[in-house]
């Protein structure tokens with residue numbers, strides 16, 4: 001397959017491709033948010049992209065780098081969330097067939113979003129694990145390629161968000177990035193090392209899905225149950241391809257609880273006129289925890305967080321509304 005290596009040059013090449021399809025996203029200051037945190041914080045608004053999440057960058061880059069076999073036989077993957085929409089978006093762009101396997105319990109809104117991008121949805125299994133098994137079997141049977149969420153083409157696509165960010169704010173002191181499978185954070189580290197070696201990159205995960213955190217701390221691939229309400233962070237294992245990069249390069253990795261993530265989503269709604277899903281608010285939860293603890297209060301440069309996604313579930317929207325009304 002025509003993979004690039006996971007290098008800064010690979011990110012530059014990906015940015016040329018992604019930039020032809022997607023506009024750069026804004027990096028914005030929100031004065032009310034600065035007050036709430038007690039320090040200035042910049043928000044990278046990936047929520048404004050098509051599909052509502054940064055993952056579309058991976059899908060767009062993938063679409064330009066498909067092998068002949070992938071073009072002929074199509075793509076298959078399994079996801080209920082933003083990875084599904086990203087692969088569907090990329091496949092439509094490339095004019096190839098995509099099949100997304102989802103567990104039977106997948107919400108109708110998620111199925112509809114993928115079908116609206118012209119991908120086929122197959123509902124199988126009680127869990128994402130069972131759906132994944134079916135997706136791999138389907139790939140073996142039909143010759144379609146199974147697209148792993150940490151496919152190198154996807155990691156390089158995601159890294160283009162950080163190429164933009166460090167261009168927009170070259171003097172950042174600390175960047176908080178949410179971690180599920182680790183593609184975004186790995187991309188951030190690749191770009192930081194080349195453009196902004198003085199900036200700290202801090203990963204943020206839910207303590208109710210700490211597999212990535214455990215893997216990073218142990219230096220080995222670890223698993224953990226995922227009970228978090230933030231679907232974009234609900235991974236149950238460390239991913240070797242991204243952990244290999246994060247192991248040496250990520251400066252710190254913090255856990256936040258789901259209530260802190262809800263509180264951060266509320267801050268984005270009330271102080272930054274932004275609807276975020278839980279995973280999209282997690283990096284702000286990490287920054288808020290650091291601010292509350294007085295970490296880096298003296299600060300070496302501005303702080304940035306990434307609003308990675310806007311696809312809040314009905315429950316997330318209800319909790320947001322309930323909390324805002326009660327506040």
Ligand SMILES: *Cc1c(COP(=O)(O)O)cnc(C)c1O
Pocket residue numbers: 053054055081082083178179180181182183184185232233277279280308309310
């Ligand atoms: C997938 C996702 C994440 C986590 O990104 P990884 O690359 O899996 O670490 C964060 N936020 C949103 C909105 C996501 O969809």
